[in-house]
Amino acid sequence: MLAAIGVMVVLAVAIGLVLGWSAIRFRVEGNPLAEKIDAILPQTQCGQCGFPGCRPYAEAIAKGEADINQCPPGGEEGVKKLADLLGVEPKSLDETHGTPKPKSVAFIDERTCIGCTLCIQACPVDAISGAAKQMHTIIAAECTGCELCLPPCPVDCISMVPIAEDLPHWKYKHPVVMLKLVAETESA
Amino acid sequence: MSRELHRFKGGVHPPDHKAESNRRPVHAAPLPKKLVIPLRQHLGNPAKPVVEVGDPVKKGQMIAAADGYISAAVHASSSGVVTAIDLQPVPHISGLPDLCITIETDGRDEWIDHAPLDYLAVEPSQLRMQLRDMGLVGLGGAVFPTGVKLDPGATQQCPTLIINGGECEPWITCDDVLMRQHAGEVLEGVAIMRHLMGSTEILVGIEDNKPEAIAAMRAAAARLDFAVEVVVIPTLYPSGGAKQMTEILTGKQVPSGKRSTDIGLQVFNVGTAYALARAVHHGEPLISRLVTVTGHVLRPQNFEVLIGTPMHTLITLAGDRDGTTGVLMGGPMMGVPMPNLDVPVVKATNCILVKSKELFPPLPNALPCIRCTRCADACPAELQPQELFRFAKAGDFGRAQEYHLFDCIECGCCSYVCPSHIPLVDFYRYAKSEIWAHEKDKRASDLARERHEFRQFRLEREKKEKAEKLAAKAQAKRAELAAVPPAERAVPSDADAKKALIAAALARAQAKRSDAAPKNIDHLTPEQLHQIEEIEARRAKIRELARQPLESEEKNT
Incomplete structure (x- = not known):
């Protein structure tokens, strides 16, 4: 009887030690689920979801704490992917957070820009180049189209230009298969 | 010379229609008034223009330089003046315009100074760069920069060199005609390739429906001082595909996701070898190529065409007929429909195929897939086209990739045999293009995430640095004040110290302001200066007046 209790106690201590050690040794930094969700989000950092950035x-x-349908740039497709990841039913986008827009980049009208640097401070991805009293310009390749530079501009010199379809951006369209009518539907 | 031939799986036997165009002699197409030369004629980065509108150019002059390693230069096909560098229609399935250089030709067709290269004396890496600057690209269809392909790598060995004269696609005869007429020069190009790749075994694969080309190549090969084996292969579409040709000649398969150099061989088209010989032995960049104009025209034939010549002039030259229902660039199996005929001939243009209702009856409407797997039997890449179709149609691109979508060579065998007439290849192209777009988006969002995180880090760091700097400054000032002997100090308190700091700052600002002299009074007349002085005096008086009541108030209190 005593021997049995002794064995159990020794086992419990040994296993406890191993578990405790591995909890420290193999600790996962950060939240792995948040990482996975972050990988799906479009990284526009626009804040339309009500949070300061995608992360x-x-x-x-x-x-x-938040629903999966608050990201307009991700669109319905993004919601679907999040639903797949989290194992919940996909739902339609919450329109109070905005509606999906065609992909655009910001454009600064350099004749109107006064060089106030307010847009530079607002840009979440540092995609605006310029300095005080120097003209600013958008680094188009790095602009996410978040529109955060629009409200701070005192002279309204920034506009959003939709990305035109050109050869490097062109995609094959889904082929339309014309189905042949085999038999007339019989009238009831 | 009997070599054991292997057979790749699948393949189809479409009617070859070669006899229409390979009997007439090759003519040089006349010099057009206007040449439109696209800058994106090859795989990799588009070339960068090095001329400006209004510049005179000579034939063979570089007008756009290669941008990066995987790129190729673009040259003026004839002499004249650059009249535009803008978006023009190009031969692409989308019908979208692309950046082109337009040259108004002067009719003199005057060459720029050019001289042959001594390829044996030049360092191989330098020779490859020179070939890139001569605009050499693979003329078999993929237009991959030849200089890049001619690199066996530091450790890789490339003992086998395969010269592809398969030309399996129906209707096209430009390689056939080239081998008949320029077999010697093709093999001169092969000699240069052999030198660069260090190959010991050279195989030329030609389909057995081109007996004249085989005879000409054998005769030319007999005159060489190294061994070239001209191998006759049975006619079967798509034996002219690089991977299929490799399998027929060597029995080796290029593993999925690997390059042919990984298994010690490299494949070049005969047209590429010819262009290489012209570039090295004559110093001529790639400014023209053989183009088959065939199908619904009066005189189907091959032309030697300058790059940039509008396609409609070639069709007119071959005799256009009524009842044209469309034009393909390439053959009937892999060709792409042209949105209009003003588009220029580019380096990839091997054939202009004019369609008519009789030659190419419109396909009946597609029926649902019955999963008969005839496409799987025909697929030369040993894929499961019916499964790929299902995934591509449903937008399940991940599964399509698991089924090796990217090993599909888009040869069109599956669509050819499909009893339901489903345009299967269109679905694979669609799926590939969607996957590429997804990958591009992924890269863009990764970049945005990285930049955003760095910005957060930078803001945090700046805030910290600022706080530290301020603290250090305040500390220094306090120490300075503390150094003053206590007798001279009034009541030593924190509030006083702060006041002193503020007063010092105010004094500094005042000094700065009075130091800054106005800069706009240098060129004024004495009267104007006088006026300014008067105004300043008045201002000082008003300021004085404005301050007085305050002071009196202070006295009263």
Whole structure:
């Protein structure tokens, strides 16, 4: 009887030690679920979801504090992917957070720009180049089209230009298969 | 010379229609008034223009330079003046315009100074760069820069060199005609390739429906001082595909996701070898190529065409007929429909195929897939086209990739045999293009994430640095004040120290302001200066007046 209890105690201590050691040794930094959600989000950092950037939104979803349909740039497709990842039913986009728009980049009208640097401070991805009293310009390749530079501009010199379809951006369209009518539907 | 031939799986036997165009002699197409030369004629980065509108150019002059390693230069096909560098229609399935250089030709067709290269004396890496600057690209269809392909790598060995004279696609005869007429020069190009690749075994694969080309190549090969084996292969579409040709001649398969150099061989088209010989032995960049104009025309034939010649002039030259229902660039199996005929001939244009209702009856409407797997039997890449179709149609691109979508060579065998007439290849092209777009978006969002995270880090760091700097400054000022002997100090308190700091700052600002002299009074007349002085005096008086009541108030309190 005593021997049995002794064995159990020794086992419990040994296993406890192993578990405790591995909890420290193999600790996962950050929230792996938030990482996965963040990878799906479009990284526009636009804040339309109500969080200051994609990462905070991903963390809020991971904690269950935010819904999955608050990201307009991700569109319905993004919602579907998030639903797949989290194993929930996909739902339609919450329109209170905005509607999906065609992909655009910001454009600064350099004749109107006064060089106030307010847009530079607003840009979440540092895609605006310029200095005080120097003309500013958008680095188009790095602009995410988040529109955060529009409100601070005192002279309204920034506009959003949709990305035109040119050869490097062109995609094959889904082929339309014309189905042949085999038999007339019989009238009831 | 009997070599054991292998057979790739699948393949089809479409009617070859070669006899229409390979009997007439090759003519040089006349010099057009206007040449429109696209800058994106090859795989990789488009070339960068090095001329400006209004510049005179000579034949063979570089008008756009290669941009990066995987790129190729573009040259003026004839002499004249650059009249535009803008978006023009190009031969692309989308019908979208692309950046082109337009040259108004002067009719003199005057060459720029050019001289042959001594390829044996030049360092191989330098020779490859020179070939890139001569605009050499693979003329078999993929237009991959030849200089890049001619690199066996530091450790890789490339013992086998395969010269592809398969030309399996129906209707096209430009390689056939080239081998008949320029077999010697094709093999001169092969000699240069052999030198660069260090190959020991050279195989030329030609389909057995081109007996004249085989005879000409054998005769030319007999005159060489190294061994070239001209191998006759049975006619079967798509034996002219690089991977299929490799399998027929060597029995080796290029593993999925690997390059042919990984298994010690490299494949070049005969047209590429000819262009290489012209570039090295004559110093001529790639400014023209053989183009088959065939199908619904009066005189189907091959032309030697300057790059940039509008396609409609070639069709007129071959005799256009009524009842044209469309034009393909390339053959009937892999060709792409042209949105209009003003588009220029580019380096990839091997054939202009004019369609008519009789020659190419419109396909009946597609029926649902019955999963008969005839496409799987015909697929030379050993894929499961019916499964790929299902995934591509449903937008399940991940599964399509698992089924090796990217090993599809888009040869069109599956669509050819499909009893339901489903345009299968269109679905694979659609799926590939969607996957590429997804990958591009992914890269863009990764970049945005990285930049955003760096910005957060930078803002945090700047805030910290600023706080530290301020703290250090305040500390220094306090120490300075503390150094003053206590007798001279009034009541030593924190509030006083702060006041002193503020007063010092105010004094500094005042000094700065009075130091800054106005800069716009240098060229004024004495009267104007006088006026300014008067105004300043008045201002000082008003300021004085404005301050007085405050002071009196202070006295009262």
